[in-house]
Amino acid sequence: MRKIFLLSILLISISCYSREGGVEYARAHVHNINHQCGYYEDCTPCSYWGNEHCGYGGAGGDCANFVSQCLVLGGGYPKLTGSENCRGYPCGFEEVGAKRLGSCLAEHGWTRTCGYLQAPPDNIQAGDVLVYHADSCDSFDAHAVYVTQGGSNPLITCHSNEQLDVSYTYMGTSMPYYEWLHYND
Numbered sequence: 001m002r003k004i005f006l007l008s009i010l011l012i013s014i015s016c017y018s019r020e021g022g023v024e025y026a027r028a029h030v031h032n033i034n035h036q037c038g039y040y041e042d043c044t045p046c047s048y049w050g051n052e053h054c055g056y057g058g059a060g061g062d063c064a065n066f067v068s069q070c071l072v073l074g075g076g077y078p079k080l081t082g083s084e085n086c087r088g089y090p091c092g093f094e095e096v097g098a099k100r101l102g103s104c105l106a107e108h109g110w111t112r113t114c115g116y117l118q119a120p121p122d123n124i125q126a127g128d129v130l131v132y133h134a135d136s137c138d139s140f141d142a143h144a145v146y147v148t149q150g151g152s153n154p155l156i157t158c159h160s161n162e163q164l165d166v167s168y169t170y171m172g173t174s175m176p177y178y179e180w181l182h183y184n185d
Contacts (some may be wrong), residue, residue, distance in 0.1 A: 008163075017077045017183055019127025026066075026146045027155040028136020030164045033062075043091035046073070061160025064101040064144040067129055068094035069144075075127060080104050081156060098142035102131040105181045114179040117172060121180055125150030128182050130168055132175035143175055 001014055023130050036044040037054035048054065050126040071077040072093045080095045081088035085103035087095055095101040103132075106112045113121045114137035134141035143159035148165055155165040163170065168178070 005080070005096045016185075017071070017141055018075045019125065019183070020073070022070040022077075022127045022146065023076030023148050025071045026163065028059040029066070029069065030157050030159070030162055033159075039128075040078070040091045045091070047090050047094070047096070049096055049128050059150055063158055063160045065094050065096045066159035067101060067144045067146045068096075070093075071092070071129075072123060078108075083107060097140070098131050098144035099133070099140045101129070101144050105129060105183075109184060111182040111184060112179060113182075114177060116175050118180060120150075120152065120154050120168065120178075121182065123179055124154055125182075128154075128180065130154070131179040131181065132171040132177050133177035133179060135177070137177050137179055139177065141175070142179075143171060151173050 030178050035048040036042070036046065036047045040047050040049060047065060049065050053150050057179065072079055079088055079093040080086045081093070083104070083108060085100040087100070089096060095104050102112070114183055124147060126147055128147040128150070130145050130147060132143045133139040145156040146155050147158045149155035154168045156168050
């Protein structure tokens with residue numbers, strides 16, 4: 001009986017999302033991608049869709065892929081797979097589209113708050129996600145960032161283009177719809 005109890009505790013601790021681990025990963029990899037240069041789908045160990053360092057230089061960037069890595073590889077969040085919005089492509093754990101990433105996290109039970117220049121909800125903290133949208137909260141013209149500090153003026157970190165601990169308002173002019181996604185601990 002004791003072995004079953006200890007195994008249950010171990011499984012619970014393995015499946016818990018670590019906000020601190022995600023923030024550490026974001027800061028470690030914002031200027032140092034977690035990918036060997038080569039073909040972007042090589043998964044060595046991650047893909048890289050942006051063009052700041054190496055890899056795929058086509059349309060779009062590496063923003064949602066980077067946020068997925070912060071969640072799954074840094075924070076121990078379960079793989080983002082299982083639906084049209086949670087594709088786990090190409091390395092089996094990430095969502096590479098910013099709008100789809102927001103929808104994926106909402107499908108996983110994250111609290112979603114979105115609106116024109118939406119102020120950060122009181123519960124936003126490090127380890128949450130912000131997706132900027134150009135035309136509406138459902139726009140595919142979007143950019144995903146990882147929240148690295150919470151509070152009334154959250155700081156974000158992201159790829160495409162690389163930003164480390166900047167104010168959440170930095171995209172407000174070009175993408176004024178803010179989709180806040182809060183992980184419910």
